[in-house]
Amino acid sequence: MSKTIEIKVPDIGDFSDVPVIEVLVAAGDRVQAEDGLVTLESDKATMEVPSPAAGVIRELRLKLDDTVSEGDVVAVLEVEEEPAQAASEEAPAPAEEAPEPAPAQAQAEPAAEDAAEPANSEPAPGHPAAPAAAPRDDEDPERGLDAADLSEERLTGADAVAPSKVPYASPSVRRFARELGVNLARVGGSGDKGRILREDVTAHVKSVMSGEGAGPAPAGAAAIGGLRLNFPERPEVDFSRYGETERQPLSRIQKISAGHLHRNWIGVPHVTQHDEADVTDMEAFRLANAEEAQAQGFKLTPLVFLIKAMVASLKKFPRFNASLDTDGETLVLKKYYNIGIAVDTPDGLVVPVLQNCERKGIMELAAELAEVSARAREKKLKPQDIQGGCISISSLGGIGGTGFTPIINAPEVAILGVSRSRMQPVWNGEEFRPRLMLPLSLSYDHRVIDGAAAARFTRFLASRLEDLRRLTL
């Protein structure tokens, strides 16, 4: 018999339950080593899982729109060639005995039973949440009922019975919960030794419906910290009554961004501080060195100077390089300087992160920025490319505008918006001089940063841009 190996999902960073957005091979296909088998899309990055060796795909263990995590089996690869009759040779095991484990034992997490969970598109580690509920469900009415839960593979073997992995509830209670879309992993049991009773499921549903629990609030009403928000429901408008319309589905990236942006907009008290930096000298310096960069194959953009100035500013004002702990009571200060850069791609907004910018020179950053932006547009970002950011920069300078309110990329606590620089008359005390002024808009999390600090931070950042020599201080 020839050798078969299981090809597993490699390290994809801190992500779990990422969707398979493309299946590149079929069972029976012959593949070469490093050939792509499937494409996975985590939050905003895509990656291919390559074949570790040449051979024939014997079995594909996942399909389009499945969600996978590190270690899940993608396919079974037969490394050598197998004579055709081998399959019909004497099979050692009788049929009734299931010689082979059912195809996917991988889903060990009981929380996968979830249905009541609010759509939380942030795939936090160890929390196999909802991204599976994403696009396919709403496009397919047949799958409308809690497909995130019910389309899971069934548990087999020890995973199906081990008390540490399954809820302590009888079959009838499990069915009751399933019908109500309740994830038993979230229900406390009031029975003997924590057994989950029918009443516990009912009580859980009641608490969720009344807004006490973590469940989704009824449409139009929400209660946050004693503030009762009660909006009138958004009217359903048939726009086609007023003229021709066209329906266009959002891309996956747009849908994910939408969720994040909305959460951050509502969840973070934003204030935006505006300032201007005189970048006349910086621009002269940049143009003087542009040719050298061009010779090395990349453009020297103003953005890299902003990155360097940002690093200097973060060092001066450590609270800007921080995140509020989830308990809301502790600030986590970071001693590294990773800067996220918002990149506009045809599929939507992505924010690749340049790592350890404090250790990199202007030219090195320029080269890296060009490379990562290109990959972002080609949809080739890896999960690692978009992780670990400390603060983000969103530049619309290439387009225009005099200022805007960027939305903070939480859990970061600030974001710098950059608009288009313009030659302006600037009073130097004696006369108006034509100076190139760059508008800066810093949105900050007012829970962490107060207004004076934000004004100082922005001024400090501008001062570094105004005299690049200060960056060396």
Place this chain on the structure above:
Amino acid sequence: MSPDSVSTDRQFDFDVVVLGAGPGGYTAAFRAADLGQRVALVERYPVLGGVCLNVGCIPSKALLHTARVIDEAASMEAHGIRFGQPQIDLDKLRAFKDGVVGKLTGGLANMARQRKVEVIQGRASFSGPHELEIGSAEGQRKLSFAHAIVAVGSQSLELSGMPWGDPRLMDSTDALELEEIPGRLLVVGGGIIGLEMACVFEALGSKVTVVELTPTLMPGTDPDLVRPLQRRIEKRYAAIHLETRVKRVDIADDALVAHFEGKHEGREGFDRVLVAVGRTPNGGKINAGAAGLEVSDRGFIEVDRQMRTNVPHIFAIGDVVGPPMLAHKATHEGKVAAEVCAGEKSAFDARVIPSVAYTDPEVAWVGVTETEAKAEGLKYGVGKFPWVASGRALGIDRPEGLTKLLFDEATRRIIGAGIVGPQAGDLIAECALAIEMGAEAADIGLTIHPHPTLSESVAMAAEAYEGTITDLYIPRKK
């Protein structure tokens, strides 16, 4: 949105069409009909019931009962009761077996009528996502459906190098036909099906040889559960060849000559050869591609917990979705699929599926096996009750039995069970219920079991784990 909305507009001939009338298929059809669906049940054979009722579980159990009575009557000699050699009227035995099958399949046809399930005889193949073609002697017929449930089952795996076509070479279906009682029978495959048929023919008078490729009978089963069975049949059968394969079978004038290789080499003549090396799914025979339905190279159809295939309105259940290939798994899945078709939020949520070999002694297990528990590194404890300490087991002269329960050490909840001995298949049901309910060792031990029964052994095994047993003496560990 409920899938119901599809069916109410009546744009299709049927709300649900079930392909295959085995235990999974007819259960799905009946459940769907009971939930108000307009249902068709397509079956290629003129009788309902599939392999299980016609040529599997049911006829084999009828014959196993016969075998057991023959063996028990013979064993009475040791108790001073001599019955003499049994006179076997094979035609009458076959008629009894066929009568049992007939009662059940006839009952199914009746119930289909009562439920207004339209039974259609013919071979179904997909001709589109919502359309089937039924081919039969009367010609072709097309029908359309809102939902389909594929329950086309499996068939015996045929080994290469065998003279298929010679009536003396049999699969399990042929063997159950009971054409004759062969003098020398070779059973290829030491799994459940092979050993059950070996048991029948040995009792009827055949000299049985069993050959198995792996080092153990019933591969995958805990060795301590297989051992009592192996000891018993080793004494009775002509030979059991483990780690041996049948390279080929030649036709001689008066015999089929099997060539062995492996641990046992050589060749030997047999009057009949039964091949029971496994079953292969029938997923490849329904033109699945026309509906966009994905079928693996081996013929399996992959489904999710709602038994839904890659085509959202097509479901698959039973053998064709993967092992274990068991009727009771198929019926459970059939109900799930039917309920989902009718818009219910059903899903396959059973934690365990019991397995039973109806050999003599019977071997049954459910949940985690001890082999699996070790391999997975589970923190588990074992409660064992050997039947030698059971008055009832001694009374029926079967002290070789064993009841073994596996518990999670942290919670003391039962996670698996294995039983060997007469009626093990009936006894295992209590263990399955205990696992589904999350029962602890004490829950089982403190439940009063009737005395003297074999069922007591389950409570005793739990007590053995708890350390409260008085029917055995187990020295304290600490």
